[in-house]
Amino acid sequence: MQTQLNYPRIITGLEKRWTILQMWFTVSFFIICKYKSPLKFVKIIKKVINLRNRYTVGNTYNKLAYVDGRVFFNFNNNGWPSKYFNRIIDIEARDAVYQDVTNIENLRMVLIAFTKKCPLNCEHCYEGAELNKKDTLTLDDHKKILKKIQAAGISTIHFGGGDPMAKVNDLIELLESAEKTADFWIFTSGFNLTEANAMKLKKAGLTGVSISLDHHDPEFHNRFRRNKDAYKWVEDAATNALKANLVITLSVCATREFCTEENLYNYLELSKKLGASFVQILEPRAVGNYEGMDVLLSSEQEQIIEHFFVKSNEDEKYKSYPIVLYPGYHQRKSGCPGAGSKYIYIDTDGYMSSCPFCRNKKTHILDDTHEASLQEMKSEGCGKFELLN
Ligand code: SF4
Known part of the structure; x- marks a missing residue:
């Protein structure tokens, strides 16, 4: 018997409003039960709304993705409902009432x-520069790292690489050993994501x-990925992820060549067919294999993406299409959440950096100097944008 494909359902309109209302209800209930004071409640709600407004400037969350019984805004926040959905609210609440949140706890x-x-x-x-060198971190190290960040309460954890699917058995063992208090995601080319x-x-x-997935045209994608099978891997990986009821994001590096309206809408069309809940558009940066190269988008190209981003999320015509995420838009409008403010990158040797693109290598995550390192990152800020606080 063939395994069924579990396509996501994109929620809009009244149903979306009703879902958001229920979320606010559970959040309010959580705050009232935990903080037991109307004054504190108002203070906390004000802080949460203020943060939401900064995160969502110019984007009113017109769509939500429903997968496997939960609703997702994006893949950087926890699905709702879940036991750990209120974790971010709790951090905001503690910060509003007691100001006792440490740098590591403050990471989302x-x-x-x-x-x-x-x-x-x-x-x-x-x-x-690091690809296919000998790994310095063992599975045991990864277990210690995970234990440390989960002990700090971090409830969204992404695994990248390299390609984490190149060591899938270790990854499975690591996930099995993890506390079930977080949403875990992998960033992959689709390699080895068999059913x-x-x-x-x-x-x-x-x-x-x-x-x-860097292009809707298989030839372009394979050329960019320098492998004749890369596009096929994406198709197969998406099918297998649907079978397993996993949430799918398709992520594109929008190069200058890719940046046309036609490409963006063709890409969205393909993403819907592949069963994606989200499409993430990343801008090329002059790091790694692009180091020293003139790859940044022009402001006209950024505008093409911005226009697409807003239209595809707000226009009725696209209401059943995947939700488009464009971090560059929010970074320009409200600030960067990286650099120890809301997230960090831990490199292949275990050292902390502001993000994968701003490689200001700090101390090892397993050292007990993480608070000072995170503070240093925050003081240095993001090299490109104002920091989102
Ligand atoms: S960008 Fe390509 S080469 Fe680099 S880790 Fe990802 S899949 Fe591998």
């Missing part, structure tokens, strides 16, 4: 480079997969 998301191994060497890879592996990962606790 951590991206861990799980391995240097990868079968590809893509045109833009930010880990190009059996997708099922095992889901069972071990994986929430979703962010699959890199």
Whole structure:
């Protein structure tokens, strides 16, 4: 018997409003039960609304993605309902009432480079210089890292690389050993995401997969990924992720060549067919394999993407299409959440950086100097944008 494909449902209109209302109800109930004071409640709600407004400037969350019984805004926040959905609210609440939140507790998301191994060497890879060197972090190290960041309460954890699917058995063991207090995601080219592996990962606790797809045209994608099978991997990985009820994000590095309206809408069309809940558009940066190269988008190209981003999320015509995420838009409008403010990158050797693109290597995550390092990152800020506080 063939396994069924579990396509996501994109929620809009009245149903979306009703869902958001229920979320506010559970959040309010949580705050009242925990803080037991109307004054504190008002103070906390004000802070939460203020933060939401900064995060969502120019984007009113017109759509939500419903997968496997939960609703997702994006893949950097926890799905609702879940036991840990209120974790961010709790951090905001503690900060509003007691101001006792440590730098590590204040992080919303951590991206861990799980391995240097990868079968590809893509045109833009930010880990190009490290690819396929001997891994310095063992599975045991990864267990310690996970334990440390989960002890700090971090509830969104992403695994990148290299390609984490190059060491899938270790990844499964790591997920099995993890506390079930977070949403876990992997960033992959689609390599090795067979049906059996997708099922095992889901069972071990994986929430979703962010699959890199850099063009709707297979030839362009394969050229960019420098492998004739890369596009096929994406198609197969998406099918297998749907079978396993994993949330799918398709992530594109929008190069100058890619940046046309036609390409963006064709890409969205394909993403819907592949069953994606989200499409993430990343801008090329002159790091890794692109180091020293003139790859940044022009402001006209940024505007093409911004226009697409707003239209595809707000226009009735696209209401059943995947939700488009464009971090560059929010970074320009409200600030960057990286640099120890809301998230960090842990590189393939275990050292902390502001993000995969701003590689200001700090201390090792397992050292007990993380608070000072995070503070240093925050003081240095993001090299490109104002920091989101
Ligand atoms: S798949 Fe990812 S890690 Fe591997 S070469 Fe491409 S960009 Fe780099």
